[in-house]
Structures are given as C-alpha cells and as structure tokens.
Amino acid sequence: MLDRTFFERDAVTVARDLIGVEVLVDGVGGPIVETEAYDAGDPASHSFHGPTARNAVLFGPPGHAYIYRIYGLHWCMNFVCSPVSAVLIRAIEPRHGLDVMAGRRGTGSVRLLCSGPGRLCQALAVDHGLDGAPIDAPPFDLRAADAPRSVAVGPRIGISKAVDTPWRFGEAGSRFLSKPFAP
C-alpha cells in the first residue's frame, strides 16, 4: 500500500511516479502504464472555474478518487493531489482478475481490457459510487512499482485547452497504452 503522503505533491510529479504502481479495485487490476496531470490553474482542468457539485472532490484532501461521467456514458478515474490537482488514470496493464475484466468488458481482447480511461473503469467496475473514496482503503489497493519503468512524455489527449502542455506520461513501449507516444 502506498503511503498517503505520496499524493501530497503536485499532480505532474505524482503522474510520473504513478507509472508502474499497481492499482487494484476489489483485487482486480494491474500496473498503471499511462497517466495525465491536471494542475491547479490549468485551463484544461475541471477545477479551473472553481468548485461545483461535480468537481467538489478536487477541492478536498489529496489521496481520494475523483470520478466523473464523460460523454454521457463512460467513467473516468482520477487521484486527487495537492494543491487542487489530479492525475487521470488512462491505462493499466491487465494482470489480476483477467476473467472478471473480460466479463465486464464483453471482449476477449486482453490488449483492449484497460487501454483507455473509460475502458479501465468498466473493467474495474469503477463508477460514481467511488467518487470521493479514499484510495488507501478498500476496495482500493495501491502497491509500489515492482521495477523501475522507462517513462515517455507527451501532450495530453482529447482536450481542447492547453493542448501542447506535455503532461501525459506512460511506460515507454507498453502495448497497453491508449495511444503510442510519438518518438
């Protein structure tokens, strides 16, 4: 289990350090291979326009899950950092509970089980019910990386503001990335 102070740092630092960290929800999950940072004062962050009903968790203590619905049908999972910032978990490497994930996802393709923020939430059964939940307690279980990873960096995906800010991080060469990093 990660120390709580891990998230008492800025989102960019945490996003880089999360690559390789194992995240399990009720025992299902695997190592994080792709993240994005959304900093305080970042025009692309949900916190930019101040507190609202949806983003209230972002303004609370770090080390909690911020989960929201996107495009009316998918969920996205973030870990809250400090101050008022968050890391979007974009992809993990399926390692534990493959059969459970496949059942939830309705696909046999291991590569597509958790390759994308919406997909991994479906595979791990993450939804609004876990919004605001502390991530150092069940059903979450976060474990330090088993080995150092080579981390690639690039611009974030799918946003319309601050599109050039290089705050997307990923395990170089992983086949479970939602999109490859430019060389």
Next chain:
DNA sequence: GAGGCGATTGGCT
C-alpha cells in the same frame, strides 16, 4: 428553463 458540450469508445465507410 433551455442549449451546448465534454479528460471516450466502438462500429461503419
């Protein structure tokens, strides 16, 4: 109270 849109995905051309 109404209108627009999003940190996405999957299916079809």
Next chain:
DNA sequence: GCCAATCGCCTCG
C-alpha cells in the same frame, strides 16, 4: 478516418 451514442453539468438569458 468519420461519426453517432447519451446525459449530467455548466453557462447564459
């Protein structure tokens, strides 16, 4: 590569 699906939240009137 393009586009529909689908709805809660936010902004504006």
